[in-house]
Amino acid sequence: MENVFHIFEERGFVEQVTDRGLVMKLLREPTTCYIGFDPTASSFHVGSLLPIMSLVHMQRAGHRPIAVIGGGTGLVGDPSGKTEMRPIMTREKIDENAESLKKQLSRFIDFSNEKAIMVNNADWLTRLGYIDFLRDIGRHFSVNRMLSAESYRVRLETGLNFIEFNYMLLQAYDFWYLFKHYDCRLQMGGNDQWGNILAGVDLTRRLEGEAIYGLTFPLLTTSSGIKMGKTHKGAVWLDPELTSPYEYYQYWINQDDPDIARFLALFTLLPMDDVRRLSALKDSDIREAKERLAYEATCLCHGQKEADLARKAARELFGPDKSVSSESIPNYGIGKDKLSDGLPAYILFKKAGLCKTRGEARRLIAQGGGYLNDRRIETFDQTINSRDFENGFLLLRAGKKRYVSVRVT
């Protein structure tokens, strides 16, 4: 089998490695690796997809991934990449989140028969005694060196408190602990984790005289320099309850041209030959690549059935022979009684979730961005009543691409 490290390099997963040659050698044999995940929400969002995909590749290559839920470290708050302290979470909330994160992860990797493991670092971190920890672990850390780490240097400007300063030690301890108990020899993570990963490598060498390794992923920003995974509605979640498969598909198909090649490699499992072919498409042919990206990504996250539906809806709504009959787009049900007297358009837009406030809906329509069954709505308070429904539903559109179908219930 091909060395997963080559796959990582070829697909653009690698930002830094502690030792390229040794890591490659390590990955020739089945290896245990780990990535830490924040339990701050009950769902992953697109920002976590890159690490998740890396675990997928690891497992496919016969390695054993460990997903570490940062229940213990979550109680502390990682200062890396943050300008402010993170809210501290309760134990109950973290456990609850961990449970649903595992479920979500199961879509991507197989946890059966310990082919992958999920652990919560609260299990060992919360048991630590302060004095013992200082004496056994703390003495291996040079404050001078810690301060020179990028993640702390930034925070030195804005302020860093002691609890956050300790985060590095805890994550280093995690790595050592996983090495000790699971023979885990590779930690991966976003590039903002580089310092923390190195700390674990160092600690383990000092404590055990053993070499373990680290690899970081590039921090993904879109080509416009913005952090990935945000839309006007907020984060793009992997949970279909929070972000429907249709919206998820739309998120991917709307990516900027220059990002497509990179994303095909990172977020799909298409063979690189296909990726290269799709990436070579120019101008409006890029749409084919975008559609493929959206389809494959939705498939991985929500399954083929949902991906088919999302693609069908997209083709209907945006294709050359536009139709308005699609069923898999977001929909909103409205009572018959509400319609009998008619409803001002802007109120319906708000109710259907296309606008956050009525004021926003007024503005949208006044500016010509409100459509009813694909015809522009002329005035914001235009009355909508049952006559506007065809076969029991009507199609609202905000701007060029946000659709909601409204059904009479």
Place this chain on the structure above:
RNA sequence: GGAGAGGUUCCCGAGUGGUUAAAGGGAGCAGACUGUAAAUCUGCCGGCUCAGCCUUCGGAGGUUCGAAUCCUCCCCUCUCCA
């Protein structure tokens, strides 16, 4: 603990008694152009029962016809000193 600086609308950041729902930038939204792309141009960008009204400038009081702007107390952050 002492001395100083500061907390403004999603973010950064101006504003030091009325003309301020608050400059400017970023993000976001819409329109035009397009390929459900980018760039560009234009408009919008606190809420509402929207030509009017209501609520905002760390919190609570106070001065004033009128406060984000002045006073008092409190909370929080940063810098320097211990």
